[in-house]
Amino acid sequence: MLPDIKIAHLRTFITVAEYGNFRRAANILCRSQPAVSLAIKQLEQLLGADLFDKQKQAQLTAFGNSFLPQAKNLYQQYQDTLTSALQIAQAKTGTVRLGVLPSVAKHFLSDIMRRFMHLHPQVELQVQDDNGDNLRNKLLGGHIDIAVSSIWQHEPDIEHRHLCSDSVGLVGIAEHPCLQEHKIDWYHISQHRLIRNGTTPLINNTLAHAFMQAPTQITNMASLEAVLSAGAGITTLPWLAFPKDNSTLQFRVLEEGSIQRRIALMKAREAHQLPATHALEAVITSLFSNAIESLGHAYLSLPIATKK
Known part of the structure; x- marks a missing residue:
């Protein structure tokens, strides 16, 4: 089983090694010198080897020199991982x-x-x-x-x-007989050539069931617009889907049986x-x-x- 080494142990070791002085490291870490010495002693016990020369306190042993770059990499990974997690938690990244x-x-x-x-x-x-x-x-x-x-x-x-919500309306050229009617309803619409499209399921379970049996379906909006502009049929569209920049086409909401998307x-x-x-x-x-x-x-x- 691996020893339970804490991040604080690694940070203390790295700081002492970088500054070469226990007192300066204690000041940097805002800890007492005895607390820093204790942390180093605990880390050495966990690792089973001395990190610093006992005769020359802040001088690294051969093992300490070998372990230092690994400790730095591990501590950097910890910082990077924690920073990333905090940024995701605060909706800063992701x-x-x-x-x-x-x-x-x-x-x-x-x-x-x-x-x-x-x-x-x-x-x-x-x-x-x-x-x-x-x-x-x-x-x-x-x-x-x-x-x-x-x-x-x-x-x-x-x-x-x-x-x-936006209204679903009848769409076709202004000259289409159905759009010329003073009042239009689903019965009158069903007497004309109907074209289904990707929004047609909006009228499921409504009076517009005749649309569901129309033999023609066009799912691409550009193709649908071209066919409608040529006067080859009529369809239904929600208001936001209606191509408002096409002056050839007209949008009419039904007086009876209106539908909202x-x-x-x-x-x-x-x-x-x-x-x-x-x-x-x-x-x-x-x-x-x-x-x-x-x-x-x-x-x-x-x-x-x-x-x-």
């Missing part, structure tokens, strides 16, 4: 893996990154954008730490904090989070509250409990 919906990333990611990197410049932030199903699987698989995603259904293994901050229920992850959660929660109010659009809303 790695955080964030998953985010593309529509959320488009509007909020730059502000999230800017604020978090300003507050925690030494923390590595890894971002993955993906659809809601994949983000869920990545959370449960431990591939990301937290996600900003849609709440589609109850997930017993995932905790979530509601951040905001709930966006939440999510994490696996059993996961143990680093302090840096909690710091990112705080940044995201604060930013959403302020950003949604500043956008002030009728198709966006905060949870009732967070409204100012």
Whole structure:
């Protein structure tokens, strides 16, 4: 069994060896000279060999000279390990893996990154954008730490904090017959060529079940936008996912049977989070509250409990 050598023993030995004087070492260590001498004696007993020449007190023995670089390396490792642990505990270092919906990333990611990197410049932030199903699987698989995603259904293994909601509306060219109607509902929509997309599961268990039986599905947003712009069909999208810079397309919320997408901050229920992850959660929660109010659009809303 190895001897129980304490870090204080090593520090005392290194200090005496470097200064070549027990009294000076005692001053540096803010200890009495007898306490320093006792620590050296204890270390020698634990090692089973003298570190200093008994006739020339502060002069190292051959064993002491051999042990000194090893003691320094061990003490440096201790300092480095403790410093790293403290920095991680104080959210000064570490790695955080964030998953985010593309529509959320488009509007909020730059502000999230800017604020978090300003507050925690030494923390590595890894971002993955993906659809809601994949983000869920990545959370449960431990591939990301937290996600900003849609709440589609109850997930017993995932905790979530509601951040905001945006309206799901009909999207197509302005000239499309369905969008020309004074009032539109899901029955009228079902009579036209429908295109499913990555957000279509949002309308599960709603009056929009006809969308689930549409024969066409396009999951890539750029391809979907091109097809819609050509007038080849209509689809549904949440407001934040709607390409607002495309003047060809129009967004209409249904007068009857309207649907809201709930966006939440999510994490696996059993996961143990680093302090840096909690710091990112705080940044995201604060930013959403302020950003949604500043956008002030009728198709966006905060949870009732967070409204100012």
